Amino acid sequence: MTQTRDTVLVVDDSPETLGFLTEAMEAEGVTILVATSGRQALAIAGRVTPDVILMDAVMPEMNGFDACRSLKAMPALAHVPVIFMTGLSETEHIVRGLASGGVDYLTKPIDLDELKARIRVHLANARASLSAQTALDAAGRHLVALSPDGRRIVWATPQASRLIDDLGIADAIETAAANSDGRLEVIVPNASPFLLAPVGTAGPGERLYRLGRSEAGETDLLKTRFGITAREAEVLLWIGRGKTNKDIGEILGLSPRTVNKHLEQIYAKLGVENRASAALKAADALHGG
16 A cells, blocks of 8 residues: 555454455555454554554444544554444444544445545545644644644644643643634633634644743743833733834833833843844743743
């Protein structure tokens, strides 16, 4: 199927199905891992990360839907596409499979050509998504990818992960309420709220957000970091956001002359000579530079 040897985990309690798929996939140069139950699939995937998982929906003890949810809750496996194989063609079962984290489904009996085509598509999508995540990780930004319903953290850049762990706000992120502008407000005990600002999509089924402090929290940080007044911190915040003196005056209800006076004090306290340098220092303080 590809020039590299892909690894596919097949999860099914039917020996006939396992034998049929193993023979067909190995003929395509694919490495096959086999599990006969959901629990066994979790154990195998925990040791060897497959490229794709083919998951039977109906199995004893742990069904495919529950197994898929458990797999997707494991950070190292969250990116692995799960394709359901099922004799259940009713809409409610299809929806249930997709809601549990599956990317696709095939109705039994399995058509091999269709199966191979879907594996190729989902492998490409998963690798593109993983490449995008790797690039974002290297960029050093506080970025978080959530599931479409916003109720599950799919992945986060190392910078965001450290911040989330330090503050203990993973649960707060997954229950955050959306503001009118689409931002999610994350309540932090005994501290200013954080905000998740929507950035776009990072891959199939992933909504990307930038994790940062609320406006009040950013102002407090600038005030503390640079030893400036609350009003100077507000002016510096808007300088960092690229606003002109006129814009800042309108936002804060100040005259341009007063904004200029604050700027003079800000430059002196930050040890800079111009607006661009002040904006750069603000950005470094706010984004972990």
